[in-house]
Ligand SMILES: Nc1ncnc2c1ncn2[C@@H]1O[C@H](COP(=O)(O)OP(=O)(O)O)[C@@H](O)[C@H]1O
């Protein structure tokens with residue numbers, strides 16, 4: 694059972710409605726086109742590709758925040774489409790997300806304490822209020838912040854600290870799977886590598902499974918086990934990171950790799966810290 698993938702995606706499609714065409718016919722844009730992949734327990738699959746290639750749309754469907762047009766998603770062997778209401782709620786706890794913009798997961802008017810307690814209360818976790826408070830302080834410690842942060846508001850922190858708070862909030866409900874959608878893309882380079890280190894440590898300590906969406910191939914080298922390359926809604930290449938980067942089959946992948954300063958193994962950390970951005974910056978996050 695532990696060998697089976699935690700997450701399994703087959704033939705996933707998402708069409709978005711465009712403006713009404715001539716004669717009132719609806720026109721559609723296919724943002725995700727027949728996407729299939731597995732994510733192994735405890736591992737990281739990186740989803741890379743240029744802005745608009747469909748990465749975030751895939752992430753939102755996995756999180757049950759967006760309804761697929763077609764295809765099947767199975768989590769721990771259970772199909773999304775045949776879940777009961779109870780299973781659906783349980784999944785909301787199992788799967789968490791960290792977005793590029795911390796304000797997408799942090800309410801500006803909630804203190805850090807409230808942000809960290811909210812999920813535990815919704816999912817009836819942590820026993821008593823005092824126990825939940827202890828857990829909130831402990832979570833802050835895990836992401837490298839002091840308990841003094843509990844009474845403050847998100848805007849009182851730096852970008853890197855805010856992202857640490859968003860990570861602590863995601864962890865607060867003991868998830869097994871986390872979608873990281875460009876979590877470090879808005880941060881300064883030095884802060885980026887600190888947050889990446891944190892994510893790597895948390896993965897090890899909690900046995901977390903990650904889907905890491907990024908347009909930064911340095912990040913992929915640093916953190917991911919496998920990489921899936923998306924182009925115009927489709928996965929055009931998918932494999933272990935090292936093999937794929939050393940021997941890209943697709944011209945698109947080679948072009949993406951060509952925009953990285955260095956992929957020399959001796960310079961991997963430099964690469965991760967220095968970025969290695971695609972030519973088109975990701976506007977959607
Ligand atoms: N809610 C939406 N309504 C209409 N089109 C959308 C919506 N979300 C995304 N799209 C379109 O779908 C495509 C894929 O977007 P997205 O998944 O955000 O790409 P990425 O995360 O790779 O930058 C883009 O063309 C985008 O404009």
Ligand SMILES: [Mg+2]
Nearest residue numbers: 748749977978
């Ligand atoms: Mg995106």
